[in-house]
Amino acid sequence: MQTIAIKFKNKTIPVLNYTQKRSQMELLSNKLVELELNFEFRKKLKMISLIEIIGDVAIFKYNDGTKLYLEVS
Structure with a gap:
């Protein structure tokens, strides 16, 4: 597992890349x-x-536990 952070606008979001x-x-x-x-x-x-x-x-996880799925291919 690889942990990276991406920046979108002014927000930095940690990304866990299980595919390596x-x-x-x-x-x-x-x-x-x-x-x-x-x-x-x-x-x-x-x-x-x-x-x-x-x-x-890509699974976007919210603070309240809900998820948003986005196909990246």
Whole structure:
């Protein structure tokens, strides 16, 4: 397992990469750039406490325990 932090706007979010592949982190970064102008996504991202990458899916975990799944491939 690899722990990295990404920065989106002014927020730093820890990322747990279970796949151990650097390409998955690049795919996640590219997906975040695509969604940067999406107001609803930015609003949701403010409450994210942790991101886990498992396979081709990024799991965004909120402070209250809910999750948002995003395909990064």
